[in-house]
Amino acid sequence: MNRISIIIVAIIACGALTASMLVQPISYDGQTPVSSILMALGDATPSHYVGTQDAEKIEKGKDLVMTGGPWMDGKVEYRLSDHFVCIDCHNIQPEAPFADDNDPDSRLQYAKEFNQAYLPGSTLYGITNRTSWFNGDHEKKYGKELVDPARHDLKNAIQLCSKECSVGRELTDDEMESMLHFLNAIELKLKDLNLSGDEMAQIAKVGQSAEEKAASIKLIKSKYLDGYPATFAEEIPTKERKMGKEGNLENGKWIYEKSCLHCHSPQKTITDRTLFGSGKDQKDFKWLASYFKKSNGGSVYWITRHGTASKEHIPQYMPIYSQEKLSNSQVEDLAAYILVESKK
Ligand code: HEC
Ligand code: HEC
Incomplete structure (x- = not known):
């Protein structure tokens, strides 16, 4: 080989090497946080992004969510609320196989499969990936003045919920920092997105042009809900109610035990006051069934709405359970279960 051809071979080899580096996709796995992929593609960083994975802060944030957190100086009076903890109304796990699925029937099936509660609030899993909160009819409950600042600002949404929904107080700056660390730790992961092999390859491709990056960002965002819709419904009119005569008993049992008894249980403080869930089941079922026809606080048809x-x-x-959190047919399933149990 003469000198020239050696140089040419070297250039070709170099080119092949660079090309192979270019086509080698970025190695994401199922646990890769979605926000890190979006940011790598050049998407804007949300204002609630914390950027670190400080284990101590994550733990403190989790404690706030699970227990209301008497962690601050160990003083119990610093609890976020004396009346509720976040997990009374929100799960912290995924509620569907993929993050674009918000159908109540699939959420209930998923809850049954993974032995999870079925709650009136949206799951906090993936909440940092969303861009709007307290959507739809929640404005009717909390008013425009409170909801407007919370709709596009997660910190404000947390403050609103801690003070109003949770009947407590707002978080301090330190607590908010910990809360956001925890919520960022439970953000969506790549496994939560229903991506085909080709779509995965598109996202993981190295050296994307500006257009390709924009398309990848759009693709990723199409795979999860950017906000959970909420539709408040009127109770089913008396004449249209099945009054427990028709419904899926297995679903009804799950809703009763994993939604209603999540709060109405002998372990909870509310049991002192509410009229069922004290553990005297037969009495509870008979009492609840006796109100099916009514449109007042005793009726499961009315109170859920x-x-x-x-x-x-x-x-x-x-x-309030929105339609998305409890469908009308699920209310009928609940009534069917209550009726059968009341007659045992
Ligand atoms: C008594 C019930 C209850 C408690 C307790 C509660 N929440 Fe909520 N929360 C709700 C409901 C209902 C909504 C309405 C929107 C939704 O979640 O779908 C909501 C909404 C939110 C939202 C906006 C969700 C969205 O996607 O629109 C955030 C964030 C939130 N809560 C955080 C918290 C935190 C943090 C705590 C604990 C400090 C807490 N919540 C305690 C019932 C509750
Ligand atoms: C986040 C907690 C929570 C969940 C979940 C919940 N409830 Fe309640 N419920 C309450 C509280 C607290 C009261 C009492 C309010 C009061 O006394 O003013 C109540 C009151 C009631 C009442 C009025 C009678 C009574 O006992 O005071 C009925 C009926 C009722 N709930 C049914 C249900 C059903 C059915 C479900 C499930 C679909 C359910 N609840 C889920 C917290 C909850």
Whole structure:
């Protein structure tokens, strides 16, 4: 080989090497946080992004969510709320196989499969990936003045929920920092997105042009909900109610035990006051069934759609279930289960 051809071979070899480096996709795995992929593609960083994975802060944030956190100087009076903890109303795990699925039937099936609660609030898993909160009809409950600042600002949404939904107080700056660390730790992971092999390759491709990056960002965002819709419904009109005669008993049992008894249980403080869930099941079922025809607080048809208000002397209240969190057919499933149990 003469000198020239050696140089040419070297150039070709170099080119092949660079080309192979270029086509080698970035190695993401199922646990890769979605926000890190978006940011690598040049997407804007959300204002609630914390950027570190400080284990101590994550733990403190988790404690706030699970227990209301008497962690601050160990003083119990610093608890976020004396009446509720976040997990009374929100799960912290995924509620569907993929993050674009918000159908109540699939959420209920998923809850049954993974032995999870079925709750009136949206899961906090993936909440940092969303861009709007307290959507739809929640404005009717909390008012425009409170909801407007929370709709596009996660910190404000957390403050609103801690003070109003949770009947407590706002978080301090330190607590917010920990809360956000925890919520960032439970953000969506790549496994939560329903991506085909080709779509995965598109996202992981190295050296994307500006257009390709924009398309990848759009693709990723199409695979999860950027906000959970919320539709408040009126109770099913008396004449149209099945009054427990028709419905899926297995679903009804799950809703009763993993949604209603999540709060109405002998382990919870509200049991002192509410009229069922004290553990005297037969009495509870008979009492609930006796109100099916009514449109008042005793009726499962009515109370699930209207909830109750927090009062000065009774701060604990019952949240409204939107249609997305409990469908009309699921209310019928619940009634069917209650009726069967009331007759045993
Ligand atoms: C008594 C019930 C209840 C408690 C307790 C509660 N929440 Fe909520 N929260 C709700 C409901 C209902 C909504 C309405 C929107 C939704 O989640 O779908 C909501 C909404 C939110 C949202 C906006 C969700 C969205 O996607 O729109 C955040 C964030 C939130 N809560 C955080 C918290 C935190 C943090 C705590 C604990 C400090 C807490 N919540 C305690 C019931 C509750
Ligand atoms: C986040 C907690 C929570 C969940 C979940 C919940 N409730 Fe309640 N519920 C309450 C509280 C608190 C009260 C009492 C409010 C009051 O006394 O003003 C209440 C009151 C009621 C009442 C009025 C009678 C009574 O006992 O005071 C009925 C009926 C009722 N709930 C049914 C249900 C059913 C059915 C479900 C499930 C679909 C359910 N609740 C889920 C918290 C909850």
